[in-house]
Amino acid sequence: MKYKSVFDIIGPVMVGPSSSHTAGAARIGRVARMMFGRQPKKAEITFYGSFAKTYKGHGSDVATVAGILDFDTFDLRLKDSLQIAKDLGIKVELRTSEVLTEHPNTSRIVLSDEEKQTEVVGVSIGGGKIEVIEINGFAFQLGFDTPTLLVLHEDRFGMIAGVAKVLTQHRINVGHMEVSRHTRGSRALMAIETDSAVSPQVLEEIRQIPGILEVSLLSLQ
Secondary structure (H helix, E strand, C coil), rough: CCCCHHHHHCCCCCCCHHHHHHEEEEEEHHHHHHHHHHCCCCEEEEEEEHHHHHHHHHCCHHHHHHHHCCEEEEHHHHHHHHHHHHCCCCCCEEEEEECCCCCCEEEEEEEEECEEEEEEEEEEEEECEEEEEECCEEEEEECCCCCEEEEECCCCHHHHHHHHHHHHCCCCCCEEEEEEEEEEECEEEEEEEEECCCCCCHHHHHCCCCCCCEEEEEECC
């Protein structure tokens, strides 16, 4: 668990009642929205474990939808998110599952429209902090507390070295890095947490590397 101070345990500035079930749920929803890149037409939300049992009382449902609307944890519109989503024409489907998960505060979010679909699985680990453990079927363990590069690429020799070369040229230090793939030789997703900001120029240089399919930059801060 990536706690850096006592304030991480207390939780962020937020609309209550719970840092884990409300603020954490909102942040998982917001990561899904950032991954999708725009307002979706449909949001399918599945709660597991403790989320599934207490989501109504703790507001995990309205918090998750608020995150999907790109509202932060302290946004007072959070409590009205279901109605706001309806007014915007977003179809929200809420489900619970009895499938056992490694962490009790787990949610799976699928966002879609006519052109694309994004699936994110996240867990709320307490104090408003989250870990994303799956992105479109790729396994990870990411908190998005720092700028995080997500690079979808062909699974072949030299891809990591090519991205690292661009970061080195711009004096960007890597704090944490993970690579996940579905099957050998198909596609892989590279996640890189950096210690400093990543400019649009850097993103464009990475996009120009042969074999790079998609580049995005996410951060909850």
